Amino acid sequence: MAKxxxxxxxxxxxxxxxxxxxxxxxxxxxxxxxFPDGESKITLGKIPKKSIILVVQSTSPxxxxxxxxxxxxxxxxxxxSSKIYTIIPYMGYARQDREFLGGEIxxxxxxxxxxxxxxxxxxxxxxIHSKIALKHxxxxxxxxxxxxxxxxxxxxxxxxxxxxxxxxxxxxxxxKEFARQFNSDLISLKKQRNxxxxxxxxxxxxxxxxxxxxILVDDMISxxxxxxxxxxxxxxxxxxxxFVACTHAILIDNAEKKIRKAGVKQIISTNTIHxxxxxxxxxxxxxxxxx
Numbered sequence: 664m665a666k667x668x669x670x671x672x673x674x675x676x677x678x679x680x681x682x683x684x685x686x687x688x689x690x691x692x693x694x695x696x697x698f699p700d701g702e703s704k705i706t707l708g709k710i711p712k713k714s715i716i717l718v719v720q721s722t723s724p725x726x727x728x729x730x731x732x733x734x735x736x737x738x739x740x741x742x743x744s745s746k747i748y749t750i751i752p753y754m755g756y757a758r759q760d761r762e763f764l765g766g767e768i769x770x771x772x773x774x775x776x777x778x779x780x781x782x783x784x785x786x787x788x789x790x791i792h793s794k795i796a797l798k799h800x801x802x803x804x805x806x807x808x809x810x811x812x813x814x815x816x817x818x819x820x821x822x823x824x825x826x827x828x829x830x831x832x833x834x835x836x837x838x839k840e841f842a843r844q845f846n847s848d849l850i851s852l853k854k855q856r857n858x859x860x861x862x863x864x865x866x867x868x869x870x871x872x873x874x875x876x877x878i879l880v881d882d883m884i885s886x887x888x889x890x891x892x893x894x895x896x897x898x899x900x901x902x903x904x905x906f907v908a909c910t911h912a913i914l915i916d917n918a919e920k921k922i923r924k925a926g927v928k929q930i931i932s933t934n935t936i937h938x939x940x941x942x943x944x945x946x947x948x949x950x951x952x953x954x
Contacts, residue, residue, distance in 0.1 A: 665713075665714065665715050665746075666688075666689070666711055666713075666714040666715070667683075667686050667687075667688035667689070667714060667715045667716075667717065667953070668688060668689045668690075668691055668710050668711055668714045668715070668716050668717070668743075668744075669682055669683040669686070669688045669689065669690050669691065669716075669717045669719060670691045670692075670693060670707060670710070670716060670717065670718045670719065670736050670740060671690070671691070671692050671693060671718075671719045671720070672693050672695065672705075672719070672720035672729065672732050672733060672736060673693070673695055673729075673732075674720055674721045674722075674723055674729050674936075674937070675719045675720055675721045675750075675752055675935075675937075676692060676937075677934065677937060678719065678752060678934050678935070678937075678944075678945070678946055678949075679692075679717075679719035679750075680692075681944065681946035682717065682719060682750070682946045682949055682950050682953075684946075685946055685947060685950035686717075686950050686953060686954070688717070689710075689711055689714070691707060691708050691709070691710055692708070693705050693706065693707055693732070693736060694706040694707075694708075695732065701728070703728060703731065703732050703735075705732060705735050705736065705739075707736070707739055710740070710743045710744075711743075712743050712744070713743075713744060714743070714744055714746075715744065715746045715747075715748065715953075716740045716743065716744045716746065716747050716748070717747075717748045717749075717750055717953065718733065718736050718737050718740055718747060718748070718749050718750065718783075719750045719752070720732065720733040720736065720750075720751065721751060721752045721753040721755075721935055721936055722751060722753065722754060722755035722756070723753050723755065723911075723913060723936045724913060724915060726755040726756065729755075730755065730756075730774065730777075733749070733751070733778075734777055734778070734781045735781075737749055737778070737781040737782050737783055738781045738782055740782065741781075741782035745784070746784060747782055747783060747784050747785075748783075748784070748785050748786075748787060748953060749778060749783040749784075749785070749786045749787070750786075750787045750788075750949060751786060751787070751788050752788070752789045752933075752934075752935035752936070752945065752949070753788075753789070753883070753910075753911045753913075753935045753936050754788045754791050754792070754796070756770045756771045756774055757771055757791050757792040757793050757796040758792050758793065759771050760792075760793040760795040760796040760799070761795060769799070771793075771796045771799050772799040775799045775800040775801070775802075778800075778802070779800075779801060779802050783802055784802060784803075785802065785803045785804070785805070786800065786802060786803070786804040786805070787804075787805050787807065787949060787952055787953075788804065788805070788806050788807070789806075789807050789808075789809050789910060789911075789933070789935050789945055789948075789949070790806070790807070790808060790809050790810075790837075790882045790883075790910040790911070790935075791806050791882075792882055792883060794806070805952060807945075807948050807949065807952055808840075809910045809933050809935070809943065809945050809948070810837065810840050810841050810844065811844060811948075812933065812943050812944070812945055812948065813841065813880075813908045813910070813931065813933070813943055814841060814844040814845050816908075816931060816942060816943050817845060817878060817906070817908060817931070818845070820906075822876045822878070822904075822906070823874070823875070823876045823903060823904070824874060824875045824876060824903075825845065825847040825848075825875070825876050825877075825878060826847060826848050826849070826850065826872065826875045826876070826877050826878070827841055827842035827845060827847050827848065827849045827850075827877075827878050827880055828849075828850055828851070828852065828877050828878065828879050828880070828893070828897065829849070829850070829851040829852065829879075829880060829881075830852055830854060830879055830881055830889050830890060830893045831851070831852060831853070831854035831889065832851055832853065832854070834851075834880065834881055834882065835851045837880060837881075837882060838851065838880040841878070841880045841908065842880075845878075847878075850870070852865055852867045852893055852896065853865070853867045854889060854892070854893075864892070865892050865893060865896040867896065869900060870900050871900065871901060872897060872900040872901050872902040872903075873901040873902075873903075874901075874903055875902060875903055876902075876903045876904045876905075876906070877897055877902050877903070877904070877905045877906070878905075878906050878907075878908055879893060879894070879897075879905060879906070879907045879908070879927075880907075880908050880909070881907070881908075881909045882909060882910050882911065883909060883910065883911035883912075883913060884907070884909050884911070884912055884913060884914060884918060884922070884930070884932075885913045885914075885915055885918070886915055886916055886918055887914065887918030887919070887921050887922045890907060890922050890925070890927065891921055891922055891925040894922065894925040894926045894927050895925050895926070897926075898925075898926045904928045905926055905927050905928055906927065906928055906929050906930075906931065907922065907927050907929070907930045907931065908931050908932075909930070909931075909932050910932065910933050910935055911932065911933070911935050911936050912930060912932035912936055912938055912940045912941065913936060914930075914938065914940070919940065931943065933945045934946075
């Protein structure tokens with residue numbers, strides 16, 4: 664196998680180091696300085712020439728800053744190799760995959776062109792929010808599922824009479840796969856979101872959830888509004904303990920505190936985004952995709 668180098672920005676340093684270890688690769692952490700005006704100065708260490716280069720960086724908040732740093736690292740990597748894999752564990756802007764309201768820019772399409780122009784030859788993402796977003800990329804892009812890893816984690820927990828819940832119809836395929844692998848029942852809530860205000864309403868009928876532990880499955884949690892509304896609704900139906908399983912825990916604006924206050928026992932996420940809820944490591948599935 665050809666020599667591999669792993670370049671890492673700040674957002675995914677721990678995950679990148681794990682990937683490098685699994686691939687017996689040279690680890691090259693970027694040195695990043697932020698100036699008072701918000702500009703980033705990036706310095707890379709020595710990169711072996713003619714190696715396969717993996718550039719690892721989640722575009723988590725601050726999204727625009729981390730995206731620009733990612734593009735800069737890819738551009739620099741081109742000087743050393745023509746074989747560049749861009750690993751974006753969490754892909755920001757994937758929700759902006761179509762024109763919902765008149766005049767909206769499909770930003771993921773712009774980002775796809777930027778990544779290609781910077782020099783990305785192949786892109787690897789984990790549980791991208793929208794499969795439609797993938798269609799905006801001309802370069803090869805692979806979407807890896809973290810569901811099996813999350814399921815294995817929950818199998819080690821003592822869940823009583825489990826029921827998997829999709830917070831909305833849009834996530835039903837993901838929740839259905841989780842339920843299949845977890846060997847449990849599944850329900851999906853009906854949610855309505857105001858496209859202008861972002862406010863969420865649960866429109867599902869009443870149900871009996873007494874003595875059942877619930878696992879809310881989602882790909883990402885940002886402000887946590889949908890999870891809070893779903894949890895409040897499920898608690899009114901007599902649900903037992905409520906857990907959340909998600910790939911990307913962004914958790915802005917005290918989202919975790921709000922979710923716990925609503926009645927969620929524990930949030931379990933992967934290390935696509937660093938944080939205290941990141942209990943599930945996805946470095947092996949990313950490394951395997953390279954192999």
